[in-house]
Amino acid sequence: MTTTAPPSLPQPSSAPPKSTLAALARLLPFAKPVLPRLILGAVSALVASLLALSIPLVLEQMVEGPISSGDFTLVVWGSVAILFLGLAEALMVWLRRFFVVGPATKVEYDLRRGFYSRLQRLPVSFHDRWQSGQLLSRMMQDISMLRRWMAFGIVLLVVNVITVAVGTLLLFRWHWLLGMIFLVTSAPLWYTGYWFEKTYGSLARQSQDQAGDLATSVEESVHGIRVLKAFGRGKHALQKFTRQAETLRETELSKARAIGWIWFWLVLLPDIAFALCLGAGIYLTSMGQLQVAELIAFFAMATVLRWPMESIGFLFSFTLDARTATDRIFEVFDEDNTIVDPASPKTIDRPRGELVFEGVHFRYQDAATRERDLLDGIDLALRPGETMALVGLTGSGKTTLTTLPARLYDVTEGRVTLDGVDVRDLTLDELRRHVGMAFEDATLFSQSVRDNILLGREDLAPGSPEAEAILREALDVAQAGFVDELPDGVDTIIGEEGLSLSGGQRQRLALARAVAARPAVLVLDDPLSALDVDTEALVEDALREVLHATTALVVAHRPSTVMLADRVALLESGRITAVGTHSELLRESEHYRHVISSLEVEQARLREREVNL
CATH class of the missing domain: 1.20.1560.10 (ABC transporter type 1, transmembrane domain)
Structure with a gap:
């Protein structure tokens, strides 16, 4: 995962101080x-x-x-x-x-x-x-x-x-x-x-x-x-x-x-x-x-x-x-909001899920260093319905890249397009209906399991047959059947940030939430990292069925996750240095072989730890 810029406390305004009366006015x-x-x-x-x-x-x-x-x-x-x-x-x-x-x-x-x-x-x-x-x-x-x-x-x-x-x-x-x-x-x-x-x-x-x-x-x-x-x-x-x-x-x-x-x-x-x-x-x-x-x-x-x-x-x-x-x-x-709806928004009536990064540069706006951008000229195209795995060493910019399609951050230079439309030309509501995300750090809210999973489906009437069908499908894909064993099933209230659940359970619910949104583009930032090998295999099999009609950008930290993809993009120091199938990159890219071998070593350690447990 890419390290973000360190947080800093807000600085006092340099404007002259207002009088008490003017401030209270x-x-x-x-x-x-x-x-x-x-x-x-x-x-x-x-x-x-x-x-x-x-x-x-x-x-x-x-x-x-x-x-x-x-x-x-x-x-x-x-x-x-x-x-x-x-x-x-x-x-x-x-x-x-x-x-x-x-x-x-x-x-x-x-x-x-x-x-x-x-x-x-x-x-x-x-x-x-x-x-x-x-x-x-x-x-x-x-x-x-x-x-x-x-x-x-x-x-x-x-x-x-x-x-x-x-x-x-x-x-x-x-x-x-x-x-x-x-x-x-x-x-x-x-x-x-x-x-x-x-x-x-x-x-x-x-x-x-x-x-x-x-x-x-x-x-x-x-x-x-x-x-x-x-x-x-x-x-x-x-x-x-x-x-x-x-x-x-x-x-x-x-x-x-x-x-x-x-x-x-x-x-x-x-x-x-x-x-x-x-x-x-x-x-x-x-x-x-x-x-x-x-x-x-x-x-x-x-x-x-x-x-x-x-x-x-x-x-x-x-x-x-x-x-x-x-x-x-x-x-x-008074804080400046730089990520807002455009003055003249465009719409996408029938999203196909074509996601393209064109000359994308990015750096955190408060970064005072003179180093090159974290993303330094990314050119990458995902075809509709394609699953693209994104691999690279720690600090290469993988997580940063995944924040751009949904405009969690805006590009510093270049553009990201969805079906040929710059994502900055879409309203945030429409963009985030078309682009769904699941993060490695699964965040849940102090609500019921049902409310957490259907968080992105405000269009569904609570308790309707359609809502229940989508809920069950999402749970099945994420292998989250454990929710039926909770005291009140899917109506069980999850504690603050879901800390009463295990890391793997939280990740499965977060993945189910992303699947339930049924977006045209699904961005997955290593959402299976806390799962054991057997559960991961079951989830990946179910995901293959879901992703065949959905464009997916998947950050891969395990070789098994790479196998989900139609193609693989190799990210190196903020640049895409190779794109191809897993076998092509193994054959042609020495750096890719190094990245995959490091992933295999890490997975072997995880397997050994699971056996010891």
Whole structure:
């Protein structure tokens, strides 16, 4: 199998960073359908805050009137008015949650669905570069954070800023000096907020990226648990995980220190303002410039403002987390998709299965080396219904060549045609209906055996006689009768990645999946490598019956697989150096004889191992 280019982590964009507002504005297309309800939620929250601000005004009237005069009836009515305002405030808080929770989950759903759809459309080269843990943390953690921010963070941040602004203006109602003291004392909070954005923003991004790396480590360890146990490397994996977890812990502590610092100022400055205002208020009252009722109302208003002021720090940090989550999500949305449907697609009504490689060159786009292409001018033609074996030493480019007909990768130069049509001129859906694949590394999904095998036959009605007939035929060809012995037969749910099955069983199901698709062209990348010799012989006999009407390109790692083919193509250092029948190449090509002899040695080792087992 050809070694692919090593994966690399995505690099930060070189574009100038967006402001927090501009970054979060990218969520607007997802939020637009539910924007009216989000606005209603914000209005409800604002009304609740204004009701809270009106209570000190009522209190002032009560102190000046009924309480000073001792009129019990008016005191009762004043208390009822305050109770009514409190109940109305509670109702508005409930309405705020009613309006925003549903729309926020809808945005979360649309974001998650769009993100997953984007992952499906992006080319294989993207997935070569990105760690699965990074994608998983974006899909789950970051999108969930945006849902919470949209339902809670943004609404309360806007409402509390407005509340503080309105409340501060009302403080000037009683005396300009008290209002000015409160305003001047609170002014340093703006500088603190600016410093906080600079510091916390970078820490938030660092923390979320490190969480993605940690998720990757967990995923790799879980998938590779058999290897770690077999080699006794569990402690080594734990040490690596511990180092990453400790790094994340230090970053989280730095975030906590930054939050603690802004909370310190958010709590301290209002307390200083309260103390200064109390002193000034007592002096103004003694000088007759301020009434006791006004002083009480002033402090009642300042008390109402305390929570909105203190919450701004938390809500601001929440907003910066949401901004970082948005950046991380849209890094995936912004990835360039080079493998897309053509603007004016062509169609093949009756595919014959003629597959031709014309002057094909290929190199991985992120490969920085100056070496020659991995595929360096491939010219190869497969006639309709022909089975072509592809042989070559390790690293010659066999696996890379098999990825091109279905456009898992696009050629760097030249073209691949199907029935005379460049595969890039067909829609991906049509191309992949005509070209089926089975890989050496058999990947199965956590679904039933039936669903795994009929994965490529969405045209069949589930449970229909035709679907059952195709299912059984595919199982017979792949010699996968073992599925009938599973607890629920073909309806048995396969565990994650099919790891509950043996390697040979997984390969047989993957082969059955490729056969069930009934493509015009079948590309097989050594799909029998995990089978024992007897089972392989049975599968090959059945495949001969299937392949007589199907064009097949088969990567051969065993001499017996070569025998399946009508012709053999010899791949040497990225070039086709010989094409002919097995006997012709044995007679004419020294390199072919060397390749076949190495395959025979490997097969002899496998036979010996089977005997020993």
